[in-house]
Amino acid sequence: MHSTYYNSEEYDQPQLYDQENGSYTEDIAFLRQLAEQVQGPIIDLACGTGRATIPLAQAGYPMIGIDIHQGMLDQAKAKAAILLKDHYQSIQWLEQDCTSFQLDQRSDFIFTVGNSFQHFLTNEEQDGLLYSVNHHLNSGGWFVFNTRSPSAEELLQPETEEYWRSYTDTTTGQDVDVYTISRYDALNQIQHYETIRRFRETVNQSADERITHIYLRYVYPQEMKRLLSSHRFEVVECYGDWQKTPLGSTSEEMIYVCRKR
The missing domain is CATH 2.20.25 (N-terminal domain of TfIIb)
Structure with missing residues (x-):
């Protein structure tokens, strides 16, 4: 069951989205550290205009970007064509629902950043996302995401x-x-x-x-721990920012580093 909320207004103008959010890069170095440890394609869920997908592709990692909003993907493709030039094909862009995405391959590393986890509004949507991620991860694979702290x-x-x-x-x-x-x-x-x-x-x-x-x-830390465990994820680390500050009561966000059990 999907939420009845219409939740795409903020993304119907992809160029405006990039003007307001495109300069954010705090998570890229963190993602690259994990990317160095894996083989094969990395999956960016709810990739939007490729804010994180493209820099990782520029660093030489094969990427798959998945989003449900075609306009955001079109903007991502246009940016990639300019920024990646001869390596444009290093990203596969797919228009799919992240709660039920289907690929013919698995990955060692899947992430969704930009607090995209908060767009899955119902328990059913969260379950669908985590089930789909687990299904597409290799055993021991990494899943990383962030969400605003419910302070x-x-x-x-x-x-x-x-x-x-x-x-x-x-x-x-x-x-x-x-x-x-x-x-x-x-x-x-x-x-x-x-x-x-x-x-x-x-x-x-x-x-x-x-x-x-x-x-x-918004999801509370103990609620999140149980949710992830029910989908066979081990929480390896939980940080309060992308600089790996331990999560605290005043943290503005929660960054989860999980492995498939």
Whole structure:
């Protein structure tokens, strides 16, 4: 059973997504350390526009990028064609549902980063994801993912508009101010984020405001431990950031390094 939430608004403009998220690289060095230990293709689930897939391919690792959003994959392919040039074929891009993806091969290393784990909103979706990952991992293979920590500060935010960031839209040249409003559904452990982008007026562009919505599932550490164990994963490490700081009560995210039992 899939969630009834429509959860793709934030990804319907892939170029905008890259402007706001494409410069994030904190997880790449971490992923490369594990990539050095494995053979064969590495699978990036919910790969989006290839933010992590492409740098690993540039480092010489054969990659498979899987995402359910065709527009994000099209953006990823366009970027790879430019950045990889003669090695463009080192990535296989597939449009599939990560809760039930099917490949004719297995891998020593599967990851999903960018807090993509939070997009699997129901128990059934989480089970489908973890079952599919386990099915495609070789024995002893690695599974790495991160998710925001369900701290009180994160979940119990006031339901008022909060400033997030500003940047310049490279397409229009307009400055953009971004605000968010969050509402937490404790019964379902789902945070609803409303993102408001206000485009400032310029000589060639009028002022504009765009609103998108996204829903994110939060999982508590003990709940996650039992969930992973039920799908035959051993949690080898759990960090509070990509610099391998031990997970603590004030950590903003949880990074799980798992092996298939």
